[in-house]
Amino acid sequence: xxxxxxxxxxxxxxxxxxxxxxxxxxxxxxxxxxxxxxxxxxxxxxxxxxxxxxxxxxxxxxxxxxxxxxxxxxxxxxxxxxxxxxxxxxxxxxxxxxxxxxxxxxxxxxxxxxxxxxxxxxxxxxxxxxxxxxxxxxxxxxxxxxxxxxxxxxxxxxxxxxxxxxxxxxxxxxxxxxxx
Numbered sequence: 001x002x003x004x005x006x007x008x009x010x011x012x013x014x015x016x017x018x019x020x021x022x023x024x025x026x027x028x029x030x031x032x033x034x035x036x037x038x039x040x041x042x043x044x045x046x047x048x049x050x051x052x053x054x055x056x057x058x059x060x061x062x063x064x065x066x067x068x069x070x071x072x073x074x075x076x077x078x079x080x081x082x083x084x085x086x087x088x089x090x091x092x093x094x095x096x097x098x099x100x101x102x103x104x105x106x107x108x109x110x111x112x113x114x115x116x117x118x119x120x121x122x123x124x125x126x127x128x129x130x131x132x133x134x135x136x137x138x139x140x141x142x143x144x145x146x147x148x149x150x151x152x153x154x155x156x157x158x159x160x161x162x163x164x165x166x167x168x169x170x171x172x173x174x175x176x177x178x179x180x
Contacts, residue, residue: 024078060099067099
């Protein structure tokens with residue numbers, strides 16, 4: 001049986017919790033409120049004549065869940081080899097839950113609501129605006145013992161991370177799902 005971690009929403013009014021994960025060498029995030037659970041990789045059953053971005057189906061404690069290959073959906077080209085023990089993030093959708101395979105879960109990060117930047121038009125047109133919630137620049141900070149920020153380390157710091165925060169609630173509503 002898969003090791004299951006249930007995530008709960010404990011957001012404050014000004015902070016949103018986001019699960020940060022990797023696909024290949026890139027960082028992505030999903031709001032905790034969109035995630036039902038995270039499970040260890042399980043066997044995937046291929047579906048004949050399905051769109052190429054549908055990886056297949058997984059059995060999650062007797063419930064069938066569609067697994068979407070985000071790399072193919074976003075036309076990403078993998079640089080590194082795929083890890084052996086991926087994680088599946090199960091996401092809530094209007095129609096039914098679905099899963100996405102990710103290389104590694106990094107952390108759950110509290111992001112100030114106003115910190116998400118609007119993606120440039122070229123990014124929105126490439127991935128599809130409906131899947132991008134915003135871009136978060138994670139700049140290292142120096143904090144005191146109480147957790148208050150004392151100083152933000154300068155811009156363009158080598159430790160700065162760019163995280164693309166995604167919105168997947170409607171990923172399976174698109175016409176590609178019904179194409180042969």
